[in-house]
Amino acid sequence: MSSELFYKPVTELSGLLETKKVSSVDLTQAVIARTKAVDTKVKAFNSFDEADALAQARASDERRAARQARGPLDGIPVGIKDVIAVNGQPLTASSKMLANFVSPYDATVTKKLKNAGAICWGRLNLDEFAMGSSTENSAFHTTSNPYDLERVPGGSSGGSAAAVAAGEAIVSLGSDTGGSIRQPAALCNVVGFKPTYGLVSRYGLIAFASSLDQIGPFSRSVEDAAITLGAIAGHDPLDSTSFKTDIPNYRAELTKRKGPWRLGIPKEYFGQGLDPEVAAAVEKAISHYEKLGCEIKNVSLPHTEYGVGVYYIIATAECSSNLARYDGIRYGHRSKDAKDIVDLYFKSRAEGFGQEVKRRIILGTYVLSSGYYDAYYLRAQKVRTLIRQDFLNAYKEVDAILTPTSPTPAFKKGEKAANPLAMYLSDIYTIGVNLAGLPGMSIPCGFSKSGLPIGLQLIGQPFQEAELLAIAHAYEKAHDWASKTPNL
Amino acid sequence: MSAPTDLNIDHVAHLARLALTPEEKAKFATQLGDVLAYIEQLKKVDVSGVEPTAHAFPVYNVWADDVAQAGLPVEAALKNAPAQRNNMVVVPKVVE
Numbered sequence: 001m002s003s004e005l006f007y008k009p010v011t012e013l014s015g016l017l018e019t020k021k022v023s024s025v026d027l028t029q030a031v032i033a034r035t036k037a038v039d040t041k042v043k044a045f046n047s048f049d050e051a052d053a054l055a056q057a058r059a060s061d062e063r064r065a066a067r068q069a070r071g072p073l074d075g076i077p078v079g080i081k082d083v084i085a086v087n088g089q090p091l092t093a094s095s096k097m098l099a100n101f102v103s104p105y106d107a108t109v110t111k112k113l114k115n116a117g118a119i120c121w122g123r124l125n126l127d128e129f130a131m132g133s134s135t136e137n138s139a140f141h142t143t144s145n146p147y148d149l150e151r152v153p154g155g156s157s158g159g160s161a162a163a164v165a166a167g168e169a170i171v172s173l174g175s176d177t178g179g180s181i182r183q184p185a186a187l188c189n190v191v192g193f194k195p196t197y198g199l200v201s202r203y204g205l206i207a208f209a210s211s212l213d214q215i216g217p218f219s220r221s222v223e224d225a226a227i228t229l230g231a232i233a234g235h236d237p238l239d240s241t242s243f244k245t246d247i248p249n250y251r252a253e254l255t256k257r258k259g260p261w262r263l264g265i266p267k268e269y270f271g272q273g274l275d276p277e278v279a280a281a282v283e284k285a286i287s288h289y290e291k292l293g294c295e296i297k298n299v300s301l302p303h304t305e306y307g308v309g310v311y312y313i314i315a316t317a318e319c320s321s322n323l324a325r326y327d328g329i330r331y332g333h334r335s336k337d338a339k340d341i342v343d344l345y346f347k348s349r350a351e352g353f354g355q356e357v358k359r360r361i362i363l364g365t366y367v368l369s370s371g372y373y374d375a376y377y378l379r380a381q382k383v384r385t386l387i388r389q390d391f392l393n394a395y396k397e398v399d400a401i402l403t404p405t406s407p408t409p410a411f412k413k414g415e416k417a418a419n420p421l422a423m424y425l426s427d428i429y430t431i432g433v434n435l436a437g438l439p440g441m442s443i444p445c446g447f448s449k450s451g452l453p454i455g456l457q458l459i460g461q462p463f464q465e466a467e468l469l470a471i472a473h474a475y476e477k478a479h480d481w482a483s484k485t486p487n488l
Numbered sequence: 489m490s491a492p493t494d495l496n497i498d499h500v501a502h503l504a505r506l507a508l509t510p511e512e513k514a515k516f517a518t519q520l521g522d523v524l525a526y527i528e529q530l531k532k533v534d535v536s537g538v539e540p541t542a543h544a545f546p547v548y549n550v551w552a553d554d555v556a557q558a559g560l561p562v563e564a565a566l567k568n569a570p571a572q573r574n575n576m577v578v579v580p581k582v583v584e
Contacts, residue, residue, distance in 0.1 A: 104564040106556040197544045211543050238497050240550040241543065320504060327505070330577055334570035340507075343579045350507035358506060363520055365504040366495055376527070381540030388541060423521050437544020462545065 005030040005483060006167035010224040013170065014031045014072040017064065024064070024075030027170075028057035028119055035122070035168040038488045043143050044153075044163040046082045047090055048122035051202040053077065056119040063117065072227050072251075074117025079169030080346075081160045083121040083130055085204035086110050086216065089120070091148065093206050094138035095128045096296040097332045097352030107204020108239065109173060109215050109232040121169055125159030127352045129323065130180055130208045133158050133426045136417050137356040144413075145187060146486035147452055151410040154184030157218070161188040164218045166488060171219040171228050171344050175205055177212045179405075181428025185218055186405035186455020189444045189481060191472070192218050193225045196463050197437035198243035200229075201236030209318035210241070212434040220482045221475045226250035229465065248466045257470035263289055264299035264398035269429055276410040281454040282404045282448035284476060289402070292474060297398055301390040306383050306425055307431045313367050313380035314435070319357075320364030326352060359420060388436040391459070400471050401459040403429050405442040409452035429457060440464050443472050444481035453481075497522060 005013075005027055016022040032050055039045055060075035069075075080086060083093050085103040087110070092098045096244040106114070115122060120344060127137035135143040135158035143158040145151040153162040157174025161184035164172050174181045176194035185192025193216045200215045217228035230250045236242045265286060270279060290296050327346025328334040335347035353361070367376035407428060416423040431465065433440035438459055445456035456475070460468030497513045508516070559565070562575050571578035 012508060046526075099579065101568050104560055104567055198547070230489055237552060241547055243545060243547065303527065303533070306530055306533060309530050312523060313527060313530075324505075328570065331568035331570070341582050345505040353506070355512070358512065359516055359519065360515055361506060362497065362500050362506050362508075363523065366500045366520075369500065369503060378540055379533075379535060381531055381542060382535035382538040383530055385538050385541040386533065386535070388544060420519050421526055423495040424523070435541075435544070487565055 004167065006034040006170070007220070009219070009221045010072055010076055010170055010227055013076060014054060018069070019076050024057040024060040024119065024376060025054060027075065028053050028077050031121065031167070031169065035334065038166050039168060041144060041149055042146055042162050042166045042168065043141050044124055044159040044166065044168055046092055046094060046123045046125050046140055046159070053119055053121050060117050061449030070115065070117040073113070073231055075119065076170050077119040077121035078113055078228070079122050079124050079160060079163045079172035080110070080120055081126055081157050081172070081174045083126060083175055083206045084109060086120050090123055091124070091206070094126050094140055095352065095354065095357070096139045097326050099139070099333070101331060108201035108236045110204060112232050118231070122163070122186045124157070124163055124172060125161055127156040127158070128357050129206065129319070130156040130175055130177060131319070131356050131360055133183060133423055134413070134416070135159065135423045136413065137354060139354050142413055143200060144372050145410045146488060147189065148410060151412055151452070152187070154187035154406070157235065157446065158184045158219070160188055160218050161185050161192065164188070164190045164220060165486060167485070171224055173215055173232070174218055175213055175215050176434065177209050177236045177315060178434050179217065179427040180218045182430050182440055182455070182457060183406050183427060185442040185458070187410040187453060189384065189453035189484065190218050190220055191222055191225045191441065193229055193441040194218065194433065194439065195229065195233065195465060196439045199233050199245070199463065199465065200241040200243055201234070201242045203236055203238040207322040209315040210322060211318060212315060222469055222476045223251060223254060225441070226254055226469045243463070245463055250466050250469055253466035254470050254473045257467060258478055259345050259471070259474060260293035260295065261399040261471055262295045262297060262397065264394050264401040265299050266299050266304065266394070266401060266403060268301050268304035269403040273407050273425070273428070277448045278404050278406070278408060281401070282381060282456055285445040285456045286402055288475060288478065299309040299394040299401065301396060301432065303383065303386045303390050304432060307435060308428055309388060310380045310383045310387065310435060311427070311431045312424060313365065313376050315383065317368050317377050318364070320361045323357070328352070328477055338422065351354060356420070384435050387432055391432070391436045395461050399461070400468060403457045403459065405429060405455035405457040409448045409454060433459055438462060439468050440470060441472060443476060445479070446481065447484065495524065
């Protein structure tokens with residue numbers, strides 16, 4: 001790990017805070033200074049509120065002085081994707097539609113972070129309404145990959161991944177509908193965790209596809225992911241899809257669970273389209289597990305090839321319904337030259353939404369429309385069942401599944417922008433996890449010859465986050481990819 | 489590649505209350521034609537007897553106690569309204 005404060009993990013910083021070697025104000029100032037120094041290049045943030053962050057840091061230091069510190073996250077700056085509500089802060093979804101929206105309340109995860117003493121720090125860029133894999137669909141700017149500024153950071157949570165990779169936040173929150181946490185984590189050399197559907201409340205998360213969306217953490221270590229996940233997980237009466245389940249102490253479980261594990265390798269994830277350098281790095285990680293005494297088994301997920309098709313029916317159908325609320329009436333952009341109320345809907349939406357959002361609303365409306373519902377939406381829901389059964393069948397033989405996170409390292413800005421289908425296919429390895437509702441994570445597992453990060457995806461059984469984190473931790477203990485920080 | 493599809497952009501855009509420019513219509517027709525052609529592969533799957541999945545872990549009968557709870561104050565709820573007057577959202581005339 002680098003000696004700079006802003007590159008240290010929560011596990012180390014919480015010790016420094018506890019022993020008063022560093023104050024939260026010192027740490028927050030270091031993160032602010034780092035952000036000011038590098039964000040003109042990285043562009044991870046849509047906005048940040050320096051005074052508000054320092055006020056939170058002073059409150060944390062006062063708690064600690066009064067011996068009322070609330071745990072390892074107390075005083076730690078946590079970056080937040082600009083699609084998660086923080087009371088009094090902008091909430092834009094990187095869309096013109098919400099460019100001037102200020103949230104009047106906290107998301108449940110925000111409330112939980114505040115209860116844990118964390119400093120809510122900044123609004124992180126994304127593809128508009130979380131629709132995309134590169135942040136190029138942001139209405140404001142494209143975030144750069146800290147390891148190569150000509151390349152994308154991945155998406156949709158590209159700002160959340162890039163901020164952690166560049167030391168502009170210690171950890172951050174993103175959301176994952178088809179890979180939006182794991183893919184950018186892989187492309188930016190950080191840990192990204194998507195929980196089981198229902199583990200983390202979606203209350204206060206701007207809805208994209210409600211049956212797939214989950215909030216999760218980005219961090220520079222597995223242990224930090226365990227700490228942050230523990231802070232945000234749990235049943236919430238305000239989200240009727242949130243699950244009543246015990247939340248273990250994920251951090252303590254990391255060292256209690258020692259394996260050896262039975263790990264599945266699905267052949268469908270190692271075929272055509274997989275970059276050879278990514279394949280080599282992932283195979284090396286698999287052989288590390290073998291050396292640890294794990295049993296490596298070939299498994300089959302036969303419906304994998306249908307994942308992207310199912311996803312782009314279900315996700316667009318749900319988004320066309322969720323985004324109907326943006327009508328220019330109660331909040332959001334309102335057109336100035338509408339001639340009547342109906343015209344106001346048409347024009348406000350035309351002016352407020354960007355190209356990808358419009359494209360998905362059209363596709364989603366089409367697959368739900370009279371005469372096409374059965375052929376597209378209903379069929380997709382049935383194939384979704386088969387994809388889910390594939391995973392559950394595999395879990396009869398294995399504890400977790402290992403795959404590449406993304407078929408390639410970070411691609412160049414503009415490379416796929418004109419071809420939506422090519423962009424959609426970059427999520428081919430992450431989408432199945434959302435359709436099946438499973439926990440999945442990406443951890444760094446190497447670099448390409450040209451210095452681009454590569455991610456290993458670990459897919460777990462429903463609500464077995466503790467086991468999945470322990471498996472990831474076992475790999476991370478013997479590797480130090482996080483120490484290779486970007487040159488900025 | 490533009491696939492055979494009966495996607496009627498004008499009709500669908502009307503359903504979605506979305507005004508599209510002629511350029512957008514032409515572009516989306518081609519791009520979504522490609523996506524729909526790709527999606528055609530789902531027709532190969534035998535789904536007879538398969539139940540649809542709407543949620544991976546469905547939760548049924550979620551009840552809340554019937555107790556009134558404070559909502560957002562009016563000022564907070566209206567803070568983001570594009571136009572407001574007398575604690576109400578102002579909209580174009582709806583009834584002549």
